[in-house]
Every structure is written in C-alpha cells, then in structure tokens.
Amino acid sequence: MPNIEAAFAANGFFFMLCNTFAGTLSPKPVTPGWRWLYNISPLFYLGEGVTVDVLQDLPFRCKESEISIFYLANGTSCGQYAQDFLKVAT
Numbered sequence: 001m002p003n004i005e006a007a008f009a010a011n012g013f014f015f016m017l018c019n020t021f022a023g024t025l026s027p028k029p030v031t032p033g034w035r036w037l038y039n040i041s042p043l044f045y046l047g048e049g050v051t052v053d054v055l056q057d058l059p060f061r062c063k064e065s066e067i068s069i070f071y072l073a074n075g076t077s078c079g080q081y082a083q084d085f086l087k088v089a090t
Helices: 004-020 036-040 042-055 083-089
Strands: none
Touching (some): 004 042
8 A cells, every 4th residue: 555655666766766866977879779758858958957957048148269270171061070979968
C-alpha cells in the first residue's frame, strides 16, 4: 500500500531523472540513447521557456577579441567547414 514515504522516494527519483535529462546536466549529443527523455521531461520545457523569456530582445554584442575569422578551403561552405564543431557546440 502506498504511503507518504514511498511517494517522497518516488518523487525524488522522478525529479532526479527529469533534471538529469533536462539538458542542463547532459546535453543531447552526450546521451544518444536517451534522447526521448527530452521530449517527456517537464524540466526541459520549463528551462527552455524560462530561457526564451529571459533572453528575448536582449542585445547581443561581441567584443572584437571574441570574433573568430576562418578561411574556407576552395569549394566548401561555412556549414561544411564548421560542421564537426557545431555538432559539439550545440
């Protein structure tokens, strides 16, 4: 028969599982077998919504030292050149 202690234990486990797969502790590329948990995690959507609300219309200014300039090899696009970096960075 369920009781309050069992509910606390189950809630703690559920919260830990949701928090682990909310994208804060482990991004999607790190957890390829568990990507479906992002879709069911309420904390993922909470974090995404709060981030969008906070960062919306926020001015984004880079310093000159933060801008990277790279030269492409002939026949490649920016996407092809930086593809491996973007997979890890996003």
